[in-house]
Amino acid sequence: MSTNVLEVQDLQTHLHLRRGVVKAVNQVSFSIAYGETLGLIGESGSGKTMTGLSLLGLLPRPAGRIVGGSIRLNGRELSQLNQATYAAQIRGKEIAMISQDPMTSLNPVFSIGSQVAAPIRRHRHDTDQTALALATEELHRVRVPSPALRISHFPHQFSGGMRQRVIAAMATACRPNLLIADEPTSALDVTIQVQLMDLLDQLQDESGAGLLFITHDLGVAASLCDRVAVMYAGSVVETAAVTDLYAAPAHPYTRGLLASVPRIGIKTERGRLFSIPGTPPDPLDLPMGCAFAPRCDLVKDRCHRESPPLIDKGGREIACFEVQ
C-alpha cells in the first residue's frame, strides 16, 4: 500500500489506576516511512513514552490497555495481538527499543555476550554458539572495541556510552523494521550523545528501518529527525517536517515549547526566555475540549467544548481550531 513501515491511527491507551483512568494516549495518529526518523516530542507526562510502549505491547500491566485505534506494522494490525505472539514475532524482530538509561538497562548479572545473543537466539532459533558469534559481530558493528573479548564481560565493566552501544546492538541484532529510541541520549555526556546519534544514523542507513525517536530535547530532535510529532496531554498537537516546524511552529503549544528553549539562531519572541503560563492538566482529569485550552493565549469558547482534530494543512498536521 505504501512505503510506511508504521501507521498509527486514532490510538487510545488508558491506564486504569486505583484513583481513576488516565487517558495516556488519546486519539494519536502518525506514520513512519522506511528509513524515516520521526521525532516524538513532548514534556514528561505528555504520553510519548506510553505511545512507544503501546507500539511495543509493553504497557504496564494490568493497568495499561489499548482501548481504541489501530497500530499497523507493514500492514499487520498489532493492537489486538496477544502477549506471546507479540514477544515471539514482533518485539526484537520487527520493532525494537533503545531505552532511556544505559546504566540500568543491562542486566547486571549476565554477561554482555549472553544479553546480546538472547534476542538472536530467540528470533533466529540459533544455537547458543552461533548466537554468541553473531552477538560478537553485532558488537563489532556498533563499534564496541575488541568485541570477542568483551562478550564475556559484564555491564559494570562498560562505560555509559559503551553500554548504550551494547543496547543498540541488542535492539538491532535482528534487524527490526522499526526502532524506537526512548530518550536514549538524556543520560549521556554531550560528546557521547553525538557519537550515539551518529551510530543511530548509521544503523538506520544500514537497515533502512523506520526510527521513532522519543525525546523532550528539541535540539536532539532537530539534528536527528526527518519529521516531528509534538504531543501534549496524550494527544499529538502538531506534526511537521523538522525544518518546517522549527522554522515556523504552528500550534500554540509548539510555539510555546520552542520559545521556552534558548537556542542559537532562533530568536525568541520577546528577546528573553519564555515559559508557557500555567501547568499541564491533571492526567486523571483532562478538561473538556482542547487540553491546551487553559494555557492557550488564542483560546476561544469552542476550544473548551470540542477537541480539535488533527487536520492536514499543507504537508503538516495541526490540531487547533484557531490556527487552522
Add this chain to the structure above:
Amino acid sequence: MARYLFSRLWQGLIAILGAVLIVFIAQRLAGDPLALLLPMDASEADFEALRVELGLDQPLLVQFFRFLQSVLVGDFGYSYQWQTPALDLILDRLPATLELAVAGLLFAIVLAIPLGVFSALYQDSWVDRVAKVFAMLGQAIPSFWIGLLLILFFAVTLNWLPAYGRGNLSHLVLPAIALGWYPVAAMTRTLRSAMLDILQSDYIRMARSVGLSERAIIWKYALRNAAVPLATMIGVYFANMLGGAFVVEVVFAWPGVGRTVVEAVFNRDFPVVQAGVILSAVVFVLVNLLVDLSYGLIDPRIRHGR
C-alpha cells in the same frame, strides 16, 4: 572480593574463637576439669600429674589457650557414655543433620520461589494472600509443633508417610517440611519485594523489548537478580536451620547431631555436648562463608570487587 572474603573469614574465626571461649567458660562452671578429662580408673597421683601437665595452676588465659589448642586438633576428649572420641560421635552424625538441614532449606526455597515470584507478579491476588498467610503461620508456629502436626496428619491419620527415623526419601519429607516451614515466610517476603523491584527495572523492560519470552524473563533474568538477597536470607537462616534441626531431629527421632547432643545432655556426657556445640558454630561459620562465596557466583559485580 578477596579482601571481602578475607575479612569475612577473619570474622568467622573470631566467632569460632568466641564459641570456644563460651564452651571453656561453661566447662569451668561444670566443676573440676580434671574429672572431665581423666579416665575413670585414674588415681590420685594421676590427678596430680595431670594437674601439673595441664597447667591448671596457671592463669586462666594460659588454660584457655591450651583448651583452644586441643580443640584445634579436634581433641574433645572421650565420650563418657561410649568411650569413643567425642568428635567422632558428632562427625558420624553430621551428615544426617546436614542432609536434614539442606532438605529443609531446599523445601523452603522450592516453596518460597514460586510463592515469592507469583505474589510479586500478581500482587493482591489469591497467591499473594496465600503467601501472606504462610508467612504469618510460618513465624508463629514452632517447628516442633508443625512436626507433631505433620506426624498426626500424614503419618497417624492418613498413614502416607513414615513419621520417625532416617531411611529412604519418604523419611525425609516430614522433617524437611517441619524444618523448612519457618524460613519460607521470610524468604517469600524477600523474594517478593526483590522481584517487585526487579520487574520494574529498566533491564527487564529492555529484555521484554527484544521479545524474550515472559517465562525466560521471570525465571531466568529476574530470578537470577533476586538470588542475591535470597542468598543473604539463606545465610542468615542457616543458623536457624541448624538450631531448628536439633529440635526437629528430636521430634522425628532423626539420628543427627541434635538428637545426639540432647541425649548427651541428659546423660551428662559433657565432651559430646561441647564437641557438638563447637562443631555447630564451625558449620555455621562455614555455611556463611559459602554464602559469601555464592554472592560472587551470582553477582559479577561482587566478584569483581565492586
Add this chain to the structure above:
Amino acid sequence: MHHSRGIASLTALLCLSAAVFAADTRDDTLTIAFAAEATQVDPTRTTAGVDAYFMSLFFEQLLSTAPDLQRINWLAEKWSIIDTNNAVKIKVKVREGVLFHNGDELTTEDFRFAYQRMREPTSGVSVYVRYITDVEIHNRYEMTLHLSQPDPTVVLSNLHIWALPKAYFERVGEAGFQKHPIGTGPWKFVSRKPREELIIERFDEYWNKDVQPGYKRLVIKIIPEDTTRVAAYKTGAVDWIDAVPPAQAAEFATLPNTRVIDLPAPNNMFLNLNAIDRDSPFRDPRVRLAVAHAVDYDAIIKYVLFGKGIRTAQLAPGTLGYDPDLAPHPYDPNRARALLAEAGYANGVGINCYNLTTPREPYMKEIGETIYAYLAQVGINCRIVQLEYGAWINVGRFNARPWMDGLQSTMWGQGLPGDPTTAWGGHLHSNGDGWGGYSYHSDAKLDARVKELRTLINDDERAVKIKELATLKHKLAAGGIPTYRPIITFAWRDTVDFKPWPTAFWRAMRQIGPCPSRACTPTTLPE
C-alpha cells in the same frame, strides 16, 4: 535455570540418601531393634545393667541360667563346693574344645586373667570376686577358686568369672579389645555405631550346638523412642522389637503374622530415699513410710501400664526367701499425711526427686512423674531432676556415691532370680557392700544382717534370714522401697523362631533363627 537446578539437586540428594539406606534384605540376616544399649564391651568393666545386652552375645560364664530359671553348667563341665571349716574352695572343670572367636582354645588361664582384671578396683564388678582370694590352675582345664569366707553370691552370680581371651587381650591391648572384642559366645562382633546399630555374625565354631543361632547375621538397631521402634516394626524395617509400649501391647497381640510374649523383668521400680544426710527428712522412718503409702501403684499398673506390672512388697515369687504373706504398703493418703504430720511435716516437705529413666523398661519417665504427683498430694513436694540412666553412671564415675539428696526413682534388680543379697548389699548395707557400690541407708543392725547373709551358704538358713530381713526392711521402709516389677512385651514376626533366655533381661539372642513353617512357639516360661 535457578529453580530447576534446585530441584535437580534435591532429587540428587534424595536419590543418594535412598541408595545409602537401602535395606539389607538377605535371608540369612535378621534386623531387630532394642530400646536400650550397652555402654561397655568389656565384661570386666561393666557399670550398668544394660551392659549385659552385649555381654550375653559375645561372652560367657562358667554357669548360666536356663529359660526355666534353673542354674545350669555352661563353660564349666562340672563344679563342686568344698566347704571345710575355715576355707571354702570351688573346684571347676572347664569344658574342653571351647574356642574363642579368633580360634584360640579356652583354658583356665583365661579365667585367671579375667579374675585378675575383675579384682582391679576400677572394674566395677569386683564385688562378685571380693572373697575369691585366688584362682589356682591345675592344668588347661581344671582350676580351683579359693574363697576367704563362704560367699553365696559367687554361686548366685553363676561363678561370675568371665571367659576372657588372655592371649588376644595381651596382643591387642585395652584399646584394641574395645575396638574389637572377642569371646566364646554364640555371636561374633562385626561393627558398632553407638546409638545406631550393632552388627554381629554367628560364630560357626560355637561349642554349644543346641542353642546356636539360626541367622548368619544379626543387625541390632538401637531405637530408644517408643513410637519409632513401634513404627520400625510395623513398617517392616525390623522383625523383632523389645519393650513394646504397654498402651500398644494389646494391639500388637492382634497384628497379623506377629508373635508376642510378656516376660517379667528381673527389675523393680524402686524408690531410693536418702536416709543418711543430716537434714534429709527420710532419716525418719515415718516419712519413708509416708512415701510408701502415698502412691496408688495398683492404679498406675492398671491405667498407665495397662496391667503390665506386678505389685511387689520386697521380693518376687521365685526368689529365695520370698514371703507371700508380706503385703505391699497399701495406698492410703490419709495415713501418709498423718505419718508426715507425726514426723513434723504437717505443712509438707520439699525435696529433690531424681527421675532416672531408661528406655529399657516402659514409661519410666511418666511413671516417675506420676509417683511425684501422688507424693505432692500428701505434701511431699518434688523438684524433679530428669536424668537418663547414663547420666547417673557418668556422675558415678567421679564419686564413690553419686550425689542424691532426696528421692530417686529407678529400675533396680531385687534379686531375681536367685536371692536379694547382692542388691541389699548395694542399697541397704551402709557402705554399699554390693552391686553398684553405694547406699543411702545406714543402720548398724541391718548392716550386720546383710553381712550375715553374705557368709551364710546353706539355702534353708538363708531363706529364713532373708524373710526376716525383708520384713524388717519393709516395716522401716529401709534401703529404698520396691514397688512393682514391669512386664516387658516382646514382639516378632512369625517367620522368626525366638526362644527367650533370661540372661540380659531376656534379651540374650541365644536361640533365634528362621521359622519356615511359621508355627514356632516360644518355650513356656515360668509365671
Add this chain to the structure above:
Amino acid sequence: MGAESILKQRSIFASLRTWLGFARFPYIAMTVLGLVLVAAFFGSWISPHSANEIDLAMRLTPPAWLDGGSSAHILGTDNLGRDILSRLIAGARVSVTIAAYAIILSGALGTFLGMAAGYFGGWIDAIISRLIDIQMSVPSIPLAMLFVAVLSPGEAMVVFIIVLSYWTWYARIVRGEVLSLRERDYIALAKVAGVSTPVIFIRHLWPNVLNTLLVLATLQFGSVIVFEAGLSFLGLGIQPPDVSWGGMLSDGRNYIEVAWWLITMPGFAIMMACLASNIVGDWLRDTLDPRLKQS
C-alpha cells in the same frame, strides 16, 4: 535473624491486619494477649482443677465436645488424667513470667550495651559489635544445651539462655538509633553546653529509643514464648512439676496415635500467643514509631 530485618519483615502482619479488616486496632490479637495475661495472673482463681492433680481413671479423656468427653474437663485430660485446660492456664503463668524476666533483662542489657556502643563509638563500639557478632554466630539451641549440660535446667536457666540469645536484638537496634541520634544538633548542643553524659543518656537518648524498645519487647514476647516452649519440649527448659506448654507437647508426643488433643492444645496456645504478640507489636510500631514502618 537480623533484628532490623525482623522489624521490616514483621510488617507482614500489618498487611494481614488490613486484609482481615481490623487495620485500626488489633482487637482480636489484644483479646488473645489479654487472655494469656489473665490466665497468667489470675490462673489459680479461674483454673477448674489444680494443674498437677492426677486422676488415672480419667486419663486420656477427650475434649468435652467429643464422644467420651467430660464436662469436667473441657479440653480433655492428659496421660495422667490431668486437666489440660488447667495445665494450659498454669503454663501461661510460666510462659509469661519467663518472658517478662527475659524481656526486661535482655532489654536492659542490650539497651545499655547498644547505647554505649552507639554513643561512645571507638573501641567500646568495636568490642561490643564484635560481641554481637560472636553471639549471633553461636546458634542458641546448642548454646542452651551446653549450659544445661553443666548447670541444671529450670526457670532461671531458661531466662539466662534467652537473655544470652536476645540481647543482640536490642543492642543492634539501639546502637543504630543512637548512632543517628548522636549526629543530631540538639545532642551536639547539649554536649557543647557541658551536659554530663548520664544526663544526655537519660534526657535525650532514652526517650528516643523508648518507643523502639516497646515495639521490640512486644515482638520479643512471642518469640520468647516459642523459644521457651522449644527448650521445654527438648527437656532443657522448665522442669516438672512446673507446667509449660512445651513440656506438655513433649509429654503428649507418645500418645499422638491415641490422643491428638495432647499435642494440639498446647501447640495452639503457643501459636496464638505468638501470633497475637506479633500483631500487637506491629500495631504498636505503626502507631508509635512511623519511622520503622515499611515504605
